[in-house]
Amino acid sequence: MMEIDNVSSPEVFVLLGFSTQPSLESILFILVSGFYVVSILGNGIIILVSCMDVHLHTPMYFFLANLSFLDISFTTSIVPQLLVNLWGPQKTISYGRCVVQFYISHWLGATECILLAVMSYDRYVAICRPLHYTVIMHPQLCLSLALASWLGGLTTSVVGSTLTMLLPLCGNNHIDHFFCEMPFIMQLACVDTSLNEVEMYVASFIFVVLPLGLILVSYNHTARAVMKIGSAEGWRKAFNTCSSHVAVVALFYGSIIFMYLQPAKSNSHEQGKFIALFYTVVTPILNPLIYMLRNKDVKKTLRCIVLENCCGFAGSRGNI
Template identity: 60%
Template sequence: SRRSMKTNNSQDGFVLLGFSDKPRLETILFVVILVFYILNVVGNMTIILVSCLDPKLHTPMYFFLTNLSFVDLCLTTCIAPQLLVTMGKKDKIMSYSGCVVQLYVSMGLGSTECIILAVMSYDRYAAVCRPLHYAVIMHHQLCLSLAATAWLSGLVTSLIQCSLTIQLPRCGHNQLDHICCEVPVLIKLACVDTTFNEAELFVASVVFLVVPVSLILVSYGYIAQAILRIKSATGRQKAFGTCSSHLVVVIIFYGTIIFMYLQPVKSKSKDQGKFVSLFYTVVTPLLNPLIYTLRNKDVKGALRKLVLGKSLESEKL
């Protein structure tokens, strides 16, 4: 019966195959993922710390960047350590509860990041295209409301999407040919018709991927027009450099997730799906601090002041 199938499902763990069929590649990836994770934690923690401690960075842009860094830090921590542990084990088993927690948390954080990136592009549009009205447009209350909307929408979509997925009976199937527990991969294990789940996933993907990325591209279209009107060649070059690097992150992040979530569940190439997931769970969370802030003069200045300030204080003591 369906009830007994669900009971069996909840007791079994999952075999997370990952790259176990390519031992040499798995060893290389273990080192790469470990290095990326450490840099990720250091980079995002630095941004959160500097943005909170330096009063000059208490602006809408850095408020959203702090949110983004916190999401990236939690997202990569939700995936990378578990992946490293599984890679280091021979049996590759991940507990059922561990998989469910990873499923809910990663889906919630990923959805939140999609909205935050769209909100950040609107903030950049207001700063570049409406500089005189920027303070009025991006007031404190609006910033809090936009951030709350991003977090709440991520939470709601995760609760709906993941709850529907874990209720699917698997009939003893527990081998995940993937690097982590994700909705499309778990839908594949179901031994019943999953048309409704796939349709629901498609609708959620359109809302959280296609709509935000469209808004981002429109915002950057207006920003590009505003930049072209800048008379100074140096100013134009600087603005284009900043915007193009932001767009690279957006394209990599949304492009890889769209590949994973917006094509039919059955059509995904196994190895492609694994590498694609590595990009938006391990690579992009590191690119965000590098591109958005560590190249930024304000952050560098704040970091220098923080480090030198502390060293000067210790010298005085």
């Protein structure tokens, strides 16, 4: 037992990533860099617009700002290290940085699942209880739901990540992925991981399947309410209210379910890497694009901010 303990925590991990396709790494470096910059800018704009315009100080934009901040944090916890590994021959990450990345990415991933369910409830109230919307979705409830999302994600991260990091690795330090993630670290363990797999499936049910079920139930009731609307104008407003969130949910869950509900010892490593790359790099950039393209309020506020800044800049140059 003492011998196992001495080799259970390697100083560094080797992230194999896409090293089996070296010709692809330079292309991925350029693409990932571009997506990362645009993701930071897009989500930053959503947060800026939501804070600056008093007309957007509503539950919907409060949760959307939370989602944008979460996406910035999630990609930042993974992408910089990914870019370092794609750029040079070194594919290593220190044990401490791997643990931090593991906890944070797990925390934020679980938080997003809950937050999307909260946002679907907000859309349900907006469509099905429009006259009572401001009473039901009062600021204290919104704050409580947001805190519950963040704390719920933190709880499952602390439990699941800690159990995984306590597994003896017996000197194994090659992770067949581009960042430290639970199923792939479990593969390095030199002991039975049945208990960890049970915990992972239970957590996946609570924080992935259950929120998705709540979203589907919420939109089932919303769809029934929309069907009762007789006017085309009412249909259009309902569609504009829910379409952006539905698109974001479809993108997020369509990719993440494949990753977290597959067996820990799966042979689909290469396919899983590209799916993970999609929800890590691509999905966070699509969220602000979807909301900015689909939402007239966001576009109007953004246009006003740009015009004010341009006019202010022109005025300052005129004074000079």
